[in-house]
Amino acid sequence: xxxxxxxxxxxxxxxxxxxxxxxxxxxxxxxxxxxxxxxxxxxxxxxxxxxxxxxxxxxxxxxxxxxxxxxxxxxxxxxxxxxxxxxxxxxxxxxxxxxxxxxxxxxxxxxxxxxxxxxxxxxxxxxxxxxxxxxxxxxxxxxxxxxxxxxxxxxxxxxxxxxxxxxxxxxxxxxxxxxxxxxxxxxxxxxxxxxxxxxxxxxxxxxxxxxxxxxxxxxxxxxxxxxxxxxxxxxxxxxxxxxxxxxxxxxxxxxxxxxxxxxxxxxxxxxxxxxxxxxxxxxxxxxxxxxxxxxxxxxxxxxxxxxxxxxxxxxxxxxxxxxxxxxxxxxxxxxxxxxxxxxxxxxxxxxxxxxxxxxxxxxxxxxxxxxxxxxxxxxxxxxxxxxxxxxxxxxxxxx
Amino acid sequence: xxxxxxxxxxxxxxxxxxxxxxxxxxxxxxxxxxxxxxxxxxxxxxxxxxxxxxxxxxxxxxxxxxxxxxxxxxxxxxxxxxxxxxxxxxxxxxxxxxxxxxxxxxxxxxxxxxxxxxxxxxxxxxxxxxxxxxxxxxxxxxxxxxxxxxxxxxxxxxxxxxxxxxxxxxxxxxxxxxxxxxxxxxxxxxxxxxxxxxxxxxxxxxxxxxxxxxxxxxxxxxxxxxxxxxxxxxxxxxxxxxxxxxxxxxxxxxxxxxxxxxxxxxxxxxxx
Numbered sequence: 001x002x003x004x005x006x007x008x009x010x011x012x013x014x015x016x017x018x019x020x021x022x023x024x025x026x027x028x029x030x031x032x033x034x035x036x037x038x039x040x041x042x043x044x045x046x047x048x049x050x051x052x053x054x055x056x057x058x059x060x061x062x063x064x065x066x067x068x069x070x071x072x073x074x075x076x077x078x079x080x081x082x083x084x085x086x087x088x089x090x091x092x093x094x095x096x097x098x099x100x101x102x103x104x105x106x107x108x109x110x111x112x113x114x115x116x117x118x119x120x121x122x123x124x125x126x127x128x129x130x131x132x133x134x135x136x137x138x139x140x141x142x143x144x145x146x147x148x149x150x151x152x153x154x155x156x157x158x159x160x161x162x163x164x165x166x167x168x169x170x171x172x173x174x175x176x177x178x179x180x181x182x183x184x185x186x187x188x189x190x191x192x193x194x195x196x197x198x199x200x201x202x203x204x205x206x207x208x209x210x211x212x213x214x215x216x217x218x219x220x221x222x223x224x225x226x227x228x229x230x231x232x233x234x235x236x237x238x239x240x241x242x243x244x245x246x247x248x249x250x251x252x253x254x255x256x257x258x259x260x261x262x263x264x265x266x267x268x269x270x271x272x273x274x275x276x277x278x279x280x281x282x283x284x285x286x287x288x289x290x291x292x293x294x295x296x297x298x299x300x301x302x303x304x305x306x307x308x309x310x311x312x313x314x315x316x317x318x319x320x321x322x323x324x325x326x327x328x329x330x331x332x333x334x335x336x337x338x339x340x341x342x343x344x345x346x347x348x349x350x351x352x353x354x355x356x357x358x359x360x361x362x363x364x365x366x367x368x369x370x371x372x373x374x375x376x377x378x379x380x381x382x383x384x385x386x387x388x389x390x391x392x393x394x395x396x397x398x399x
Numbered sequence: 400x401x402x403x404x405x406x407x408x409x410x411x412x413x414x415x416x417x418x419x420x421x422x423x424x425x426x427x428x429x430x431x432x433x434x435x436x437x438x439x440x441x442x443x444x445x446x447x448x449x450x451x452x453x454x455x456x457x458x459x460x461x462x463x464x465x466x467x468x469x470x471x472x473x474x475x476x477x478x479x480x481x482x483x484x485x486x487x488x489x490x491x492x493x494x495x496x497x498x499x500x501x502x503x504x505x506x507x508x509x510x511x512x513x514x515x516x517x518x519x520x521x522x523x524x525x526x527x528x529x530x531x532x533x534x535x536x537x538x539x540x541x542x543x544x545x546x547x548x549x550x551x552x553x554x555x556x557x558x559x560x561x562x563x564x565x566x567x568x569x570x571x572x573x574x575x576x577x578x579x580x581x582x583x584x585x586x587x588x589x590x591x592x593x594x595x596x597x598x599x600x601x602x603x604x605x606x607x608x609x610x611x612x613x614x615x616x617x618x619x620x621x622x623x624x625x626x627x628x629x630x631x632x633x634x635x636x637x638x639x640x641x642x643x644x645x646x647x648x649x650x651x652x653x654x655x656x657x658x659x660x661x662x663x664x665x666x667x668x669x670x671x
Contacts, residue, residue, distance in 0.1 A: 025524065026508065026516045033507035312503040315464055316564075317492025317520050319485060394464045397499055398455050398576050 031329035049338020052291025057346035065359030070203035079231035110238035120220035126176030138216020154195025164194035171207035295381035335378030417470035448624035496565030498575035555586030
């Protein structure tokens with residue numbers, strides 16, 4: 001023992017080297033070591049959170065991917081307003097209507113142009129004889145309000161060629177063709193691949209096959225005087241809501257939606273009406289519950305083991321807030337590590353599935369939101385442990 | 400029982416007619432019965448007595464950890480009874496230091512971090528917290544052990560770290576519960592001397608609950624409890640022990656059991 005006569009005050013001025021550094025509070029060090037010292041428990045907690053994050057990310061990524069895919073034709077079209085067959089619920093499955101409504105629409109003030117668009121299911125006969133269901137998208141290649149995007153080979157001008165079709169490389173195996181120039185049969189008529197695109201997915205898994213209006217009518221047996229949609233471009237500065245109402249009055253036999261409305265209507269149909277969105281959301285919620293249970297359980301057992309330590313800290317004068325912070329930090333450490341592992345795995349899965357027909361769409365907002373959800377989940381998971389710590393019998397330190 | 404009065408400025412805490420009852424009405428057990436006691440700065444006060452005599456309960460009341468069923472407690476002449484839990488926490492943090500039988504060091508923290516925890520609870524932060532923590536350990540002869548985890552320390556070292564933790568916040572009163580019980584004789588004696596030094600050199604009140612009569616030599620007063628009440632108070636023990644040692648008498652047992660000069664029997668005192 002050092003010289004007892006040496007006062008504490010006298011030693012204050014002695015220079016000292018910061019051996020371990022004071023970069024974080026003792027409470028943080030305590031929380032960090034409490035959670036990291038038991039490696040097995042930490043690994044279980046991190047895997048639990050990572051699994052929960054992965055499940056949430058994949059399910060919500062798929063949900064967003066499906067939503068974006070289902071309305072991609074609407075979203076990509078250079079149209080402000082869609083005139084659609086009465087009762088059309090989504091862009092892939094509409095009836096048809098008289099094309100002459102186009103002229104009534106053109107007579108409405110504020111309308112710049114109106115173009116026909118055909119979207120109809122039909123049969124595609126592969127070179128090997130097999131048959132696939134496809135969705136023929138008939139456009140006007142001269143002044144296209146909608147045209148194929150992400151061309152890998154060819155261009156929209158090629159659709160002026162008689163019998164020409166543009167397919168996406170994602171579905172080349174399904175369609176049995178992979179190169180420009182190959183020929184197939186659509187509804188018993190010859191079709192020739194004149195262009196290939198990339199990443200144009202379809203929600204129904206029946207690939208989009210782009211062609212001109214004439215071919216589309218022939219391949220879907222749609223009479224010449226009929227069309228699926230009329231795409232309206234408004235004059236600059238036009239009020240879309242007023243224009244939509246005016247168009248609805250002009251073509252009362254059809255429905256009129258702004259592009260945004262029809263996009264959401266399509267997404268709503270596929271994700272809500274079919275129950276697909278609910279099933280994806282339920283799986284995501286399941287992820288939250290799994291994470292909540294695992295973090296809660298591991299934290300609770302860690303807390304119970306250290307109850308005497310919490311009683312000591314409380315006896316020393318710790319406030320409830322200080323004790324809460326220690327437990328909460330342990331939970332957030334597990335949550336953050338699990339979130340990083342889970343998100344990294346989800347990003348890897350999204351990258352690996354980039355060439356598949358199912359879209360796992362991850363975005364920065366989604367990743368940030370899931371980070372907040374994960375940390376909120378961890379806060380929730382720590383509540384039982386916090387309650388236990390705050391109710392600890394301080395007098396137990398004297399036993 | 401009222402002892403001869405010391406200057407009020409030295410009064411660190413006062414218990415007035417404290418009673419503590421455990422359990423519901425039907426099965427109630429009175430652990431402490433009407434105890435009045437003054438604790439002064441600069442003195443070592445030993446609470447002794449058989450198991451179940453109420454020593455630890457009294458220490459808990461004095462430590463603002465347990466509420467008395469009846470009676471009043473004053474710290475620096477200000478009433479403590481009736482304070483909210485948050486205010487009691489503040490009081491424990493600012494005015495009291497605790498030393499436990501089993502050290503109660505946090506195993507995840509290094510020795511200096513255990514000490515720093517007490518300063519952090521007082522609201523201090525920054526590099527100075529580490530400096531102060533290491534300095535107090537150095538003062539207690541643990542400079543080279545400051546970075547060790549509790550599992551790497553001997554029993555005596557652990558208790559000295561615990562004492563450093565109790566002292567670093569400069570509390571008025573240090574409450575120690577059987578601080579030598581888990582230690583061998585040499586370490587126990589060292590810890591006892593250390594506590595006495597803190598009381599006498601730094602002017603803090605040190606209240607020790609103990610069964611260990613070997614440390615009675617450091618006490619200024621020994622309060623004997625029995626069945627929750629004060630049976631007797633032995634005063635000026637340290638002075639008497641010193642004179643006994645000087646006169647060659649080494650048997651402390653008789654004195655620690657009472658009956659020697661300076662021991663006031665409670666019944667005698669109460670009855671005048």
